[in-house]
Amino acid sequence: MAIITVADVLKMAEDFETKLVDYYTKIAEQTTSDGVKLLADYMGRHRRHLSEALERLGSAEREELYSFPIRYEPLALDYTCLERRELPPDATAAEVLDIAIEIDGCLIDLYRQVLAQDVDQEVKDLFESLVQAEEGDTIELKKIKAMDYF
Amino acid sequence: MIFFLPILVFAGILVALAVVLTVAERLLVNYGICKIDINAGDRVLEIEGGQTLLSALIESKIFIPSGCGGRGSCGYCTITVVSGGGAVLPTETPFLTRSQVRSGVRLACQVKVREDLAVRIPEELLNVQLFTATVENVRRLTHDMVETRFELKEPAEIEQRPGQYVQLQAPSPEGPVFRAYSISSPAYATGIVELVVRLVPGGIGSTYAHSLKEGDPIALTGPYGEFRLSEDPDVEIVCIGGGSGMAPLKNILFSVCERWPNRKCWLFFGCRSARDVFYLDEFRELAKKNPNFRVIYALSDHDPWDGEWDGETGFIHVSVDKHLEAGDVKRHAFLCGPPPMIEAVMKVLDEKGFEEDDIFYDKF
Numbered sequence: 001m002a003i004i005t006v007a008d009v010l011k012m013a014e015d016f017e018t019k020l021v022d023y024y025t026k027i028a029e030q031t032t033s034d035g036v037k038l039l040a041d042y043m044g045r046h047r048r049h050l051s052e053a054l055e056r057l058g059s060a061e062r063e064e065l066y067s068f069p070i071r072y073e074p075l076a077l078d079y080t081c082l083e084r085r086e087l088p089p090d091a092t093a094a095e096v097l098d099i100a101i102e103i104d105g106c107l108i109d110l111y112r113q114v115l116a117q118d119v120d121q122e123v124k125d126l127f128e129s130l131v132q133a134e135e136g137d138t139i140e141l142k143k144i145k146a147m148d149y150f
Numbered sequence: 151m152i153f154f155l156p157i158l159v160f161a162g163i164l165v166a167l168a169v170v171l172t173v174a175e176r177l178l179v180n181y182g183i184c185k186i187d188i189n190a191g192d193r194v195l196e197i198e199g200g201q202t203l204l205s206a207l208i209e210s211k212i213f214i215p216s217g218c219g220g221r222g223s224c225g226y227c228t229i230t231v232v233s234g235g236g237a238v239l240p241t242e243t244p245f246l247t248r249s250q251v252r253s254g255v256r257l258a259c260q261v262k263v264r265e266d267l268a269v270r271i272p273e274e275l276l277n278v279q280l281f282t283a284t285v286e287n288v289r290r291l292t293h294d295m296v297e298t299r300f301e302l303k304e305p306a307e308i309e310q311r312p313g314q315y316v317q318l319q320a321p322s323p324e325g326p327v328f329r330a331y332s333i334s335s336p337a338y339a340t341g342i343v344e345l346v347v348r349l350v351p352g353g354i355g356s357t358y359a360h361s362l363k364e365g366d367p368i369a370l371t372g373p374y375g376e377f378r379l380s381e382d383p384d385v386e387i388v389c390i391g392g393g394s395g396m397a398p399l400k401n402i403l404f405s406v407c408e409r410w411p412n413r414k415c416w417l418f419f420g421c422r423s424a425r426d427v428f429y430l431d432e433f434r435e436l437a438k439k440n441p442n443f444r445v446i447y448a449l450s451d452h453d454p455w456d457g458e459w460d461g462e463t464g465f466i467h468v469s470v471d472k473h474l475e476a477g478d479v480k481r482h483a484f485l486c487g488p489p490p491m492i493e494a495v496m497k498v499l500d501e502k503g504f505e506e507d508d509i510f511y512d513k514f
Contacts, residue, residue, distance in 0.1 A: 034465060035450060042490035056248055128240035132222070136244055139223055144488040146350040148294075148422060149393030150450070 004073045006123055007066035009114055012074070013050050013107060013130075016081075020103060021047050023082050027096060030089045035150030039093050043100055049107075049133040053126070061122075068123045074113035081106040093150035097141050104138045187268040188212075188276075197263060203235070204258040212271065213278040213371040215317060217330045220259035226330070227258040234267035278371055279305060281316075285366045286342065291428035295394060296360055297334065299344045300368060307340040308372070312379050312402040313484065313510070316343055316372030320358035328371065329355025332486070334397035336404035343370065348394035378484075378510045383410040386481035388474065390495050392420035392466050395486030400429060402484055407440045414442040416474070420466030420491070421449055424456040446473055467494040476502045485511035 024044035028037045054062055085099045111127045111134070119127075144150075181199025186206060188195065197206040204220050204227050207213075217224035225245030231254050238246070242257045261267075283300035291297050302308060310316075310333050317328035335344035347359040362368065379387070379402060387406055389399040399417060406413055421427050426449075433445040448462035448469040462469040466487075483499055485492050492511050499509055 038465065038490050038494060042493060046489075053244070056243055056251075125240040125243075129243045132241050133244040135223060136225070140489070142350075144490070146348060146353070146356075147393035147395065147488045148348070148426070149395075149420065149488050149491055150422075 004070045005066060006068045006070060006114075006126070009070060009074060009110070010050065010054075010066070013110060016107065016110075017047055017050055019082060027087060027091075030087075031091065032089050033091075033093070033150075035093050036091065036096055039096060039144070039150050043096075049137060050130065053129050053133055056129075057126070065122055065126055068120055070114060070119065070123075071117050072113075074110055094145055097145040101138050101141050104134045104141070108134045108138075181264045184263050185266040186210075186263065187266070188271055189273075190268070190270075193276075199263050199265075201263055202259055203229070203231075203256075203261040203263055203267065203269070206263050207258060207271075211280065212276060213280065213317070214258050214271070214275060215330060215374045216259060216328055217317075218259075218327075220327075222257060222260050225257065228255050229258050230254045230270040231256045231261060232268040232270060234265045235261045236264070274376075275374070278374060279308075281305060281308065281343070281370050281372070283343065283368050283370065285362045285364050285368065288362060288364060291346065292426055294349045295346060295428060296349075297344060297346050298359055298362055299335070299342055300370070302341055302343065308343060309340065310337055310343075310373040311377035312337055312405045313377060313398050314373040314375040315398070316345075316370045317374065318345065318355060318359065319369040319371075320355045322354045327354060329358075330374070331355070331359075332397035332401070333373065334400045336401055336408060338405065338408055343372075346394070346397040346400070375512075378482075379406070380482055382480075383413045384480055386479060387413065387415035388418070388470075388481055388483040388499075389416065390418045390466060390470060390483060390485050390487075392487035392491045393422075395488070395491075396429060398486055399484060403433070403443070404436065407436055407443060411440050412442055413440070415440075415444075417443070417445045418466050418470050418473070419445075419447050420469070420487070421447065422451045423449055423453060424459060430461075444473075465494065466491065467498045470495060471498045471501075474498075474502050478503060481508065483509045485509065 021044045024040045024047065028040035028044065031037050031040065057065070081103060085102070087095065087099065108131055111130045114127045115124060183196050184199040186195040186197060195206065195210045197209065202220060204214055204216060214227045214229060216227040222241045235256060238251055238256065239260050242260050245257060246255055281302050282304045283302045285298060286301040287299040289297045315330050315332045317330050319326050319328055331345045331347060333343055334346045335342050345359065347356050349360045350356045387402065389402055391399045396419065403415060403417055406415055417433055427447060430447055437443045437445050446462060446469050448464055448466050449459060450465050452459055452463045483504055485495055496509060
């Protein structure tokens, strides 16, 4: 069995974030609502939580972290997390925000699968900060929804 | 039943262990009395070790802003820890930049006081007070927004500046928590604090604010936040808001028009539909007293069935683009609304010649 490392898990998350940017871009292109377009454009542009978290680390620290082994491979990030969330062109801003909140949950699940394992403290710190970033994003999305502007 | 027994026994053991660990921490881990040195000896607190820095400061009547009740999810309670406090926790890093971490900035709710600490706290936060008040008036503004006015009791007056906010104490299952709300009453009304609160389903603060009735006692702390309104009457004031982002703008505009009745100012406000419009009549009245005040409301989702609408339609950044002239004018913009709206407005203001330093908004 191949050894799974932190780098593998982060690659999985990075691929997911890239797909997510495409997903929001598609929503922005297809929507018939100016508000949803404004919102989806914004969410696509601000979807860099993973790279932001990694930028906070020094490059040597980052390289060291990448090579840490993970005992159990986390369940692959379920791409249906995006695909089963196809939105009609007339979806409302509230519907888009609800889905964005669920999608944040998919990433939180992935990071928690690593945190549930017996991993080194440095790895734990990184994944806890990633969970925190996604939870922070969820709070922001809920606040945007509560402002009822779009 | 036989299948549930092992589960129940296992769960029971886990609960018992948790209780033992909690009790053991209380009894065995004794950090004793710890000292917190504030601003290089200006004030030294002696507190029981083991609690968070945020709780210790609140206990000593130093009210650091905190929007989430100390759960580490808002990132508001930043202070500089000069010594002590241990390493930065992973729960703090998403809220701190690298330069903040290097300068010792921490989230007070995540720092446990286990040893003597030295901290730096901005002077204005040391002046924040705890107020007791009663609800003087509750006014429904829209289907999901209320304006609540509190009459201050102790202290009886507040010295607030336009754009500042208070923290309302609300009950929660885990004990009292504080929620931040901008002050909508003008600075000259020193005996009251007025808040505008939209009901957020499941939200602790907004549910509490919406449940208040005349005569109810409440507690709040404040004022918090920087004062950014220029005292130069030649500087034009441009307020732009959307959704429920109105409170600080109302405070700014009423305060400005009272002090400088001819100062040039604008209000651009975006709502979704006619049923979301509020304060329009009040601002039109204010505009009658100040000939240089212009009020522009826009509906982004106007339904002609809602009745006649004599304002603008479309998103508010489009109205700003339409009405505000570009040019070399001394003016300051104050923005309040969701981040995507702020971003769209910032782009328009940039095209109109606003410098970045002349635009003020709070990340929410």
